[in-house]
Amino acid sequence: MALASQIGSLFRNLLRKRQVEQQLDEEVRSYVQILADEKMAEGMTAAEARRAAQAEIGGIDQVKQSVRDRRAGSGIESLWQDVRFGTRQLLRSPGFTVTALLTLALSIGANTAIFSIVNVLMLKSLPYPHPERMGTIYTRFTGRGASDERHNINGEQWELLRDNVPALISAVSGGTPGVNLEAGSAVRYVADGRVSAHYFDVLGIQPMLGRTFTEDEDRPHGPPAVILGNGLWRTLFSSDAAILGKPIRLKGEPFTVIGVLPPDAITPANADLYTALQPSRNGEGGGTNFDAFTRLRDSATWQEADAEINRAWTTREHRYEKSDDPNATVSYHSVPLQGGQAAELRPQALALMLAAGFILLIACANLAGLTLVRMMRRSAEVATRMALGASRWQIQRQFWIENLLLALAGGAAGIGMGFLALRGLLILLPKHFLPVAHVPLDGRVLTFALAVSLFTSILFGMLPALGARKVDLRSSITSRSVVGTGHRRLRQVLIAGEVALTVVLLAAAGLIVRTLVHLETLPPGFNPNGVITAKASLDDARYHDQKTFLQLLDESTAAMRKIPGVRNAAVGLSLPYERVLNDGVTIHGGPDDGHQVGTDVVYVTPWYFETLEIPLAAGRSFLPSDGPNDAPVAVINSTFARKFFPGVNPVGLRLDKGVQIVGVAADVPISSGLNPIAPLMSEETMYIPAAQVDPRLLALVHTWFQPSWIVRSASPVEGLTEQMQKALTSVAPGLPFSGFYSMRDVQATTLSKQRVETALLSTMALLALLLSAVGIFALVSSIVSQKTREIGIRIALGSSIRRAMFHVGSPGLMASLLGMLLGLALAAGVLRVMRSVLYGVDIYDAPSLIAILAVLVLVTLGATVLPTMRVGRIEPAKTLREE
């Protein structure tokens, strides 16, 4: 009852404030009047009685206030008052408020954007039912060359996993190549997810229409079936449900449509449509070409699953894992799919998170400095309020509320900024870069942004609030400037700290920029200008036959060579900068005599080297006379020659199967499939004539790789791409190109990850630089305004303006210099973690460090000199009079 009554009062007090106030006023006044009546009855005059009554009550307003203080909800009320007062105070100094809000918006925005990516990659569950029961398999090597990584598996491992591991539902996939799909009169180049039976069971995806692959359809030479992705079904088949059970022409053959996926289905293969992988122990399954996914069955545990995998896989006769080191111990274990997929991006995401954290610290240092100055400017106000009876707690509370208001407003602006930044980021990111469809700003991100805002307000509010405790009443009221050197020291330390963090960020950005520059300016080894390329899918029943295949290459390139303005045309299985097919080859002669070694293999048509203008160091290139029935020949690159035939001219030597080396070509950078130590590098490569590719391998090679047509023209040719497509179609009706790319595009695709990293880190470093500049600027300009009088005296006493400028500017300069030294020391330690993402540049990179210091010195000078310009305008007589 008492509680109900109090809650009622609380609402009345808060909601019907005017009425409550009016009644209180009336009540107290009537008290005074009745008291005065009494006194008049005792014989006083009306005026005397009134005065006496008022004197006795001791101030109507104080009585009313004491009632208000006791009222239910008085806490909320005074909080509201403080908030209103705080808002007014913030609006009164718009310069400070805008600077603080911008700083907060930028730093919290950067943090929000980066965190939402980290959230979606590492914290958020995969978009599948029971993601915790989904896994992938890691191979652990102990002993020499110890490692623990996700490995692709071969056909034998797949069969054992499928048949002998009952604890798991397992599936494999074999990449997402481009294939030709006939829809109506047009043929489209679409992405085909090659997946085994149960793939959708592992992901927990139910088809919207129809069913998924049966085990029969997944067997070699099983009935060809296709599952359509929802997007493709809607656009190409106009959402026609009757398509189920009907054949469509895919890869030049009829495939029966057996299912359509739901609209929100996301798969790791990320394809337009799906066909059965039909894995076996031969062909593709003879090597480790399958990517495994597993789902734990309801009754099983991961321990049981791992025990079954190890039992199944260690009894194999030929364990390729041990081919390098027969004594190595090899074991297998399940890793949650989420962890396994995010592991690749984790270092980058964490590095960016760290950089974002640095930005936040820098912002806090700036804000602490700004708030400190503001605090000092207000010390007269504080002293007045304290003299009027405000407790230190009330003053402190007021400051904290102002900080909190700022932080929350800044946080809201930051979330907006983060949202925009994220949009921009997702546009910048290459397609399929993130293993998720979208990056939402969900509850966790918003909570994070709120927590960051509160954390920020505590961090930047702490110093000034501590400062407020030291306000001395007497000195504050009498003198208007109270900022002591102690506070300036503190601000200098803050500036030094933020400059130090800026140095680290700039140095990191510098290194990553230099890495990108290094990768982009690798000697191409060919002439990338004036070349246009296009891929076509030959994973098509019509082109598996060697004769048709060769005729296609021959006639289409010949037709392209006839386009006016075109100088040359050729076809290659892969291009410079691209990922390359690799294979084993036996070396005869040299130190590796008789050994089988791994090498990249590229089939090319005649004129490939001429079209790309890859120079030959020795021997000859391929000729039309290197036909299917002629002596087998190969051209190796310089790395191959150096590595396996050091000090010998390899031209004329033979590789296995009687293949004779006829030439040595210059190295070109490629994306390694053999031993990737950098995103772009030169690796041992063997070129063979397209005409001499083993006809039995053509179909397999073309399920993995789509060859590129390459056309070189002397100058830009009008409508070249249309004419290229026409030339191809004239020979192969209905064979579409995937799109047309310059060599620059091909390079950019390979380096997309580096480009994103560079763009992000550079943006953050520039943000840090901007914030530091603002910090130094604010420090110096506040010194200028505090010292106006002192400077006036100095100038009046004969100091030159330049010396006065130096006098006020030097604290900023000193702080920044100290920060640079500190930053260099810090960078020496911190940047070591970046070693794994740097190529062609050392972590102690003198040129980039010198450039960074030069930039910082310039920025510092700018931020110091700009506010000191005001010194020149100080008129000694005027400032002295004003004080």
Next chain:
Amino acid sequence: MDSKQTNLLQGTLDLLILKALAAMELHGLGISRRVEQITHGTFVVKPGSLFPALHRMEEAGWLSSFWGESENNRRAKYYRLTKAGKKQLETEKEEWARVALAMANALKAT
């Protein structure tokens, strides 16, 4: 009068107000006079403590108020005990008796 005035003990004021209102409905000054009267001038309740206490007790549900006419036909806010207030008076009386007895015993002890 001031010399005779004793500082009100914590909690005493509530009890005195409840007691003053137990017999009749009173307005603010009336309560103050009544307390003075029943304590024989030992306690004088000043408006600065009277009003906050009245409002607090009203919010607690012990008192209810209404607007009425004073003896001199002045509009004044009158207070009376609610049911909860009567119960509270009993509770506080018992409490006070306990405290008073304990204090007396404590001071008698050697």
